[in-house]
Amino acid sequence: MGSEHKALPSQSVSRSGLILDQIRFSYNNSNSPLTFNLAINPGELVAITGPSGVGKSTLLNLISGFETPLAGKLSFNGEDLLSLPPARRPVTTLFQEHNLFAHLTVEQNIGLGLHPGLRLSPKDHKEIQTALASISLEGLNKRFPAELSGGQRQRVALARCLVRHRPILLLDEPFSALDPALREEMLSLVRSLHKENSLLTLMVTHLPSDAEKIADRVIQL
Amino acid sequence: MPRYFTPSRQKRSFELLWPGLFSLVFIGTVLGLAFSGLLSQITDLNPLRFLDNSYLWRLTAFTFFQAFVSTALATLLAIPVARALSRRPKLPGRRLFLQLASLSLIVPTIVGVFGIIAVHGRQGWVNQILGFFNYETSSYLYGLTGILIAHVFFNAPLLTRIFLETLETLPREYWRSTAQLGMSDRDIFRLIEWPGLRKILPASCGLVFLLCFTSFIIVLILGGGPSTNTLEVAIYQALRFDFDIPKAATLAMTQLILCFAILLLGRKFIRRMPLSQTEDRQTKRFDADKPGAKITDTLALFLMALLVLPPLLATIWKAINPRFFITLSESRLWDAALTSLMVSLLAGLLSLLLAIGLALALRSLHLPSRLGQTPYAGTLSGVIDFSGSLILLLPPFVLATGLFITLKNSSGLSLLAPLLVIAVNALMALPFVLRLVSPAFEAAAQKSDLLCSSLDIRGLNRLRLIDWPQTRQSVGLALGLAVALSTGDLSVIALFGTQDFTTLPLYMYQKMGSYRFEDAAAVAFLLCLQSLTLFIVIDRLVARGMTLPFVKPRHRKPESVAHGI
Numbered sequence: 050m051g052s053e054h055k056a057l058p059s060q061s062v063s064r065s066g067l068i069l070d071q072i073r074f075s076y077n078n079s080n081s082p083l084t085f086n087l088a089i090n091p092g093e094l095v096a097i098t099g100p101s102g103v104g105k106s107t108l109l110n111l112i113s114g115f116e117t118p119l120a121g122k123l124s125f126n127g128e129d130l131l132s133l134p135p136a137r138r139p140v141t142t143l144f145q146e147h148n149l150f151a152h153l154t155v156e157q158n159i160g161l162g163l164h165p166g167l168r169l170s171p172k173d174h175k176e177i178q179t180a181l182a183s184i185s186l187e188g189l190n191k192r193f194p195a196e197l198s199g200g201q202r203q204r205v206a207l208a209r210c211l212v213r214h215r216p217i218l219l220l221d222e223p224f225s226a227l228d229p230a231l232r233e234e235m236l237s238l239v240r241s242l243h244k245e246n247s248l249l250t251l252m253v254t255h256l257p258s259d260a261e262k263i264a265d266r267v268i269q270l
Numbered sequence: 271m272p273r274y275f276t277p278s279r280q281k282r283s284f285e286l287l288w289p290g291l292f293s294l295v296f297i298g299t300v301l302g303l304a305f306s307g308l309l310s311q312i313t314d315l316n317p318l319r320f321l322d323n324s325y326l327w328r329l330t331a332f333t334f335f336q337a338f339v340s341t342a343l344a345t346l347l348a349i350p351v352a353r354a355l356s357r358r359p360k361l362p363g364r365r366l367f368l369q370l371a372s373l374s375l376i377v378p379t380i381v382g383v384f385g386i387i388a389v390h391g392r393q394g395w396v397n398q399i400l401g402f403f404n405y406e407t408s409s410y411l412y413g414l415t416g417i418l419i420a421h422v423f424f425n426a427p428l429l430t431r432i433f434l435e436t437l438e439t440l441p442r443e444y445w446r447s448t449a450q451l452g453m454s455d456r457d458i459f460r461l462i463e464w465p466g467l468r469k470i471l472p473a474s475c476g477l478v479f480l481l482c483f484t485s486f487i488i489v490l491i492l493g494g495g496p497s498t499n500t501l502e503v504a505i506y507q508a509l510r511f512d513f514d515i516p517k518a519a520t521l522a523m524t525q526l527i528l529c530f531a532i533l534l535l536g537r538k539f540i541r542r543m544p545l546s547q548t549e550d551r552q553t554k555r556f557d558a559d560k561p562g563a564k565i566t567d568t569l570a571l572f573l574m575a576l577l578v579l580p581p582l583l584a585t586i587w588k589a590i591n592p593r594f595f596i597t598l599s600e601s602r603l604w605d606a607a608l609t610s611l612m613v614s615l616l617a618g619l620l621s622l623l624l625a626i627g628l629a630l631a632l633r634s635l636h637l638p639s640r641l642g643q644t645p646y647a648g649t650l651s652g653v654i655d656f657s658g659s660l661i662l663l664l665p666p667f668v669l670a671t672g673l674f675i676t677l678k679n680s681s682g683l684s685l686l687a688p689l690l691v692i693a694v695n696a697l698m699a700l701p702f703v704l705r706l707v708s709p710a711f712e713a714a715a716q717k718s719d720l721l722c723s724s725l726d727i728r729g730l731n732r733l734r735l736i737d738w739p740q741t742r743q744s745v746g747l748a749l750g751l752a753v754a755l756s757t758g759d760l761s762v763i764a765l766f767g768t769q770d771f772t773t774l775p776l777y778m779y780q781k782m783g784s785y786r787f788e789d790a791a792a793v794a795f796l797l798c799l800q801s802l803t804l805f806i807v808i809d810r811l812v813a814r815g816m817t818l819p820f821v822k823p824r825h826r827k828p829e830s831v832a833h834g835i
């Protein structure tokens with residue numbers, strides 16, 4: 050009788066949310082691969098902390114498709130993600146820096162999220178305006194990234210993430226370069242955008258205080 | 271008075287200026303001699319004469335035309351190849367290609383031309399293949415085609431390298447963003463890569479344009495006729511074959527004025543001449559697997575390989591022939607090799623000394639400890655910087671012509687000839703040497719100037735204890751490059767060479783001129799060997815301070831990134 054109560058193999062469990070199942074990864078085939086197991090519910094805001102070198106950023110890169118795992122399963126709402134190229138995954142990422150292309154204006158940088166060849170309709174332009182308003186940077190359309198402060202740059206990048214309307218938002222040490230007061234402001238902005246757009250948000254940070262301030266759940270790697 | 275009361279500020283402001291002034295005087299003397307020679311022979315300075323003279327007009331037009339087309343073709347090939355290499359860091363042969371591309375300055379031009387003739391000449395590989403399939407063989411090489419093939423052969427790899435370095439300075443996040451945003455191949459080029467390349471384009475294309483504008487050996491050997499002649503070669507022919515000194519002087523002045531005009535237009539660009547370091551930074555890109563990218567990349571790499579590889583292989587192939595050892599046993603060959611060695615070493619050293627002088631003067635005008643103290647600093651550093659680059663635009667031929675005219679009546683021309691060749695070769699290498707040495711001294715000063723002035727380390731002590739350890743890397747590379755450039759030079763020596771004073775490139779040119787291609791191939795082999803060996807040995811000896819080359823240094827500073835040429 051015992052065999053009937055055996056735990057079901059994990060692949061037959063169709064769960065909603067983001068699932069990493071025995072994802073294994075190593076840089077240059079070093080002999081100690083990292084293994085990730087993770088389940089995050091839709092609408093959850095999770096912070097990931099841990100010392101450097103433990104694979105925090107790698108985890109995000111695996112989800113967004115910038116790195117390829119050796120083995121394992123990655124799915125979102127039951128759909129396999131590993132077979133998809135980065136552009137077709139339901140993911141949008143905010144890096145620590147260089148989110149914006151330095152030679153393009155604020156408007157163009159956000160516009161790239163709407164059309165990757167910058168062929169924008171009047172409706173798209175309207176959406177860019179709305180996005181700029183939601184991060185309270187109206188009127189800076191024609192500025193270049195170099196003319197913005199570090200905090201403003203990250204907010205523009207956040208606006209581009211929003212206009213892409215992807216259900217998963219990944220934040221890779223997004224505000225580490227900012228001073229504490231500004232960081233706090235940015236964290237609460239992320240928190241409110243997360244709520245309004247009912248995103249699944251995953252934020253990597255090396256600051257435990259930031260993690261606790263913002264997250265529903267903190268995962269220590 | 272105790273030592274610490276000595277007001278050393280006044281003294282310090284000039285202490286490292288004198289080597290630079292010395293360099294300036296030397297350059298000025300050589301230029302002055304050359305100009306007085308040129309001007310003495312120009313009987314009619316009326317610029318309208320230029321407009322009337324259809325020969326001069328055609329010559330100038332063709333010189334511009336071939337330089338323009340060569341630059342355009344090289345750029346059009348280099349951009350797709352650089353893109354292909356940028357998104358394929360693991361491509362087999364990538365490293366080798368990049369090393370070859372940086373060697374294109376060190377491998378003597380005449381060797382490259384030899385390889386091109388071996389592939390594209392009347393009896394070359396292409397015609398042999400055509401003949402094998404019973405197609406009509408043709409001689410397409412001599413004339414514009416040959417000039418273009420050779421110019422693209424030399425300059426496309428150089429441009430590729432510069433473009434690739436530019437693409438690799440773009441942050442890693444850019445490629446991740448383009449992948450996540452789903453940008454197409456065309457969009458990535460249009461919106462990301464092209465804006466990046468556009469910044470470097472004027473400087474790098476300007477450099478290539480100048481190299482093609484003043485190229486000598488290629489046009490001399492492959493030009494093929496009066497309709498496809500350039501100013502540079504016409505000067506040589508006027509001097510060497512027609513003995514028409516006024517004509518040569520007029521041509522030289524025309525060349526000089528045109529180059530000066532180019533200089534004024536592109537001074538900003540030349541100053542930022544792209545001669546930079548290589549850093550092995552390979553960023554992962556995500557657009558390599560798109561079908562469009564695969565097709566264009568394959569096409570670009572195939573074209574580049576088709577252009578660059580056969581001449582190189584042909585040179586090696588030709589060198590392996592029954593006459594190889596017979597040629598190598600000729601005593602005139604070894605005389606020429608010895609002459610080359612002496613000339614190149616002396617020219618390299620002279621070039622290095624001039625460059626160090628200029629570099630020291632340049633930086634002593636901008637030392638952090640003397641900030642804002644010298645009102646003339648801007649002007650003077652402008653002059654020094656300008657005189658370093660001037661030679662790049664002033665064709666060695668114009669210089670040599672002027673010197674030749676001035677000194678032709680002096681009794682000891684046979685004695686003077688080696689000195690002239692050394693001096694002009696040194697000046698020709700100067701822009702490259704200065705580009706490498708000057709930033710190194712500048713950086714050393716930025717790092718330790720305030721400390722030095724607080725410890726009162728000055729003069730030779732400072733050079734020996736502070737500057738030398740920080741700059742030897744660049745100095746070694748610069749000296750190696752200067753010696754290699756002089757080894758391969760065949761312009762001044764073509765003018766001043768005699769039976770008793772022949773360098774290896776000239777010897778090889780003579781062999782080619784008498785259609786002894788097997789002999790020439792053996793000389794080419796020795797020439798390459800000498801040039802590369804000198805470059806490597808000097809670089810190792812000076813830069814790493816070792817007696818044995820090819821030994822891995824034990825303590826290398828992590829910040830000392832290997833320079834590329």
